[in-house]
Amino acid sequence: MTGELLPEIWRLWVYLEATPLLGLTLTLLAYLLGLWLYQRSGQQPWLNPVAVAILLLVALLILTGTGYPTYFEGAQFIHFLLGPATVALAVPLYGQAGRVRERLLPVLLGLLAGSLTAIVSAVGFTYLLGGSRETLLSMAPKSVTTPVAMGISEAIGGLPSLTAVLVILTGISGGMLAPGLLRRLRADPESTGLALGVASHGIGTARAFQLGEREGAFAGLAMGLNALLTAVLVPLLLGWWG
Amino acid sequence: MLESLALLLGLQLLGEVLVQLTDIPVPGPVVGLVLLFLGLCWRGQVAPELATTSQTLLGNLGLLFVPAGTGVMLHARRLGEEGVVIVAVLLASTVATVLVTALVMRGLSPGRVR
Numbered sequence: 467m468t469g470e471l472l473p474e475i476w477r478l479w480v481y482l483e484a485t486p487l488l489g490l491t492l493t494l495l496a497y498l499l500g501l502w503l504y505q506r507s508g509q510q511p512w513l514n515p516v517a518v519a520i521l522l523l524v525a526l527l528i529l530t531g532t533g534y535p536t537y538f539e540g541a542q543f544i545h546f547l548l549g550p551a552t553v554a555l556a557v558p559l560y561g562q563a564g565r566v567r568e569r570l571l572p573v574l575l576g577l578l579a580g581s582l583t584a585i586v587s588a589v590g591f592t593y594l595l596g597g598s599r600e601t602l603l604s605m606a607p608k609s610v611t612t613p614v615a616m617g618i619s620e621a622i623g624g625l626p627s628l629t630a631v632l633v634i635l636t637g638i639s640g641g642m643l644a645p646g647l648l649r650r651l652r653a654d655p656e657s658t659g660l661a662l663g664v665a666s667h668g669i670g671t672a673r674a675f676q677l678g679e680r681e682g683a684f685a686g687l688a689m690g691l692n693a694l695l696t697a698v699l700v701p702l703l704l705g706w707w708g
Numbered sequence: 709m710l711e712s713l714a715l716l717l718g719l720q721l722l723g724e725v726l727v728q729l730t731d732i733p734v735p736g737p738v739v740g741l742v743l744l745f746l747g748l749c750w751r752g753q754v755a756p757e758l759a760t761t762s763q764t765l766l767g768n769l770g771l772l773f774v775p776a777g778t779g780v781m782l783h784a785r786r787l788g789e790e791g792v793v794i795v796a797v798l799l800a801s802t803v804a805t806v807l808v809t810a811l812v813m814r815g816l817s818p819g820r821v822r
Contacts, residue, residue, distance in 0.1 A: 489775075497771045516770045520777040527781060534782055541775035547765065548772045550716035552737035553723075554762035556744035557754055572816035580809030587801040595793045601786070605797065609805060612776050614735045627779050628786065634777035635798050643799070644806045657813040665805035672769035682766070688809075693738050 483532055489540020496522040511642040516634065516669055548613060548668070555671075555686035562683035565656065573660060577688055580664035581695045584609035585703055604628040606700045608636045611667040614693040618700050633667065640666025641673040655680040663688025712761035719743050 482488040499522065500515030507513045527537055538545070559566075566573060588605045597605070604624035607615040612633050619629035644665060648658045655678055662670035663685030671689050675682030723739030726732070732739075748754060780787070787794065 493774050493778075494771070497774055516773055516777060519771075519774045520780060523774070523778045524781045527778070534779055537778065538775060541778070544772055545775040549720045549737045549740075550713065551765040551769060551772055553716045553719050553740035553744055554765045556741045556748060557759060557762040558766065559741075559745055560748040560754060563749070569813075569817055572813045575816055576809050576813030579812040580805050583808040584801060584805040587804045588797060591797040591800055592793065595796060597790055597793045597797070601790055601794065605794075608798070608801075612773065613737065617735060628783055630776040631780045631783055632794070632798065634773055634780070635794075636802060637773060639798050639802045640806065643802060647803065647806055648810055651807075651810055651814075653810045653814060654817075657810045657817075660813055661806045661809040664809045665802050668769050669773055671766075675766060675769070686766075690738055690741050694734050697734055 479530060483530075483536055486540035486543065489537045490543055491540075492523060492526065492537075493519070493541045493544050496520075496526075511646065514638050514641055516641075517638045520634070548611070551668075552611065552613075552690070555690055558679065558683040559687050559690070562680060562687070565680070566684075566687060569656060573656075573684075573687070576657070576660050577664060577691055577695065580661065580688075581609070581692050581699060584665060584692075585696065585700055589703075589707070600625055601628070603704075605632055606704065607696050608632040609665055609667060610693050610696045611689055614697060618697055622701060622704055634669070637666040637669025640670045644670065645673065645677065656684050659684025659686075660688045664692050667692070709757065709761055712755070712758040715758065716740070716744075716761070716765075 496519040497515060500513075500518035503518055504510070504513050504515045523537070526532075527534065585606055588608055589602055592602045592605050603622050604619050604626075606622065606624065607618035607629060610618065610633070612630055615629050615633045616626040618624075619626045640662060644662050645658075648661060653661065658677065659674045659681035662674040662681070666673075667689045671682060671685040674685035719740035720737050721740075722743060723741075724736030726739050727734060727736050
């Protein structure tokens with residue numbers, strides 16, 4: 467029975483693998499499963515739905531011997547939506563414009579301090595721990611949203627695809643660690659959002675929206691402005707550092 | 709839904725065009741964000757349709773990072789060799805960034821310290 471069933475399933479896989487449908491559907495299903503596990507576990511921070519989905523997909527692709535480019539052929543349709551989602555951040559930001567104006571100076575200085583800390587600590591710690599030069603350069607823009615970070619990485623001689631992975635890992639670690647840390651600091655919703663957005667871009671922003679509309683809007687603001695700031699600061703800082 | 713999606717994509721496109729024309733070191737979608745924000749300030753309100761579409765996109769933001777994150781499989785060897793360093797750096801840097809950002813913002817907001 468299985469002797470006949472398995473080749474049949476395999477034949478089907480090979481056929482479907484060639485269409486974008488498979489990568490697209492698997493990404494959605496893996497994420498839904500990740501979300502379901504996260505809800506079922508009572509929102510355990512270590513069961514981050516993005517991390518769970520990535521682990522499931524990597525395991526499946528390795529088990530079936532499917533290459534990443536084949537998978538991405540379908541998954542790119544989801545990846546593409548990062549662009550319009552970034553533009554859409556203007557909407558919650560507009561909703562919170564009054565609160566931002568009220569605290570403009572603290573917001574801007576917090577942002578600048580956080581952005582500098584993210585870059586300097588990423589590059590500095592990698593250097594101190596003896597990481598390779600490619601890793602070090604790919605690490606510099608890791609707190610910025612994926613498409614921007616990949617562009618910066620390419621410009622300074624890092625590996626854009628490695629940067630994409632470091633960006634996601636940064637996002638996941640921020641989503642896991644930051645809310646607990648900020649609660650212990652008794653940070654107000656605006657500071658909480660700003661810290662999440664600066665440290666871990668869109669994944670941090672997604673986490674901030676779960677905490678509340680105000681947290682989410684400030685995280686979105688931080689993510690957008692940090693993308694601008696990091697694009698300017700990284701080449702400047704690396705120029706000094708040599 | 710369709711109109712607001714066209715608006716978001718159109719502004720992203722406009723952003724990309726502006727970046728190409730002016731060489732500003734900013735990604736196209738971020739320019740689109742600024743343009744939409746200015747447009748909303750000018751109109752003075754958010755159309756309910758745009759609010760729904762952006763809520764749908766932003767409510768599922770995590771999903772959009774999954775395809776790029778799965779690219780981790782391309783770097784299996786590097787992660788094997790430098791994985792400990794990479795994870796240590798990411799955790800330390802994230803904690804430092806969160807603390808500095810929140811403390812600076814709170815420190816500069818007198819009367820807000822609770």
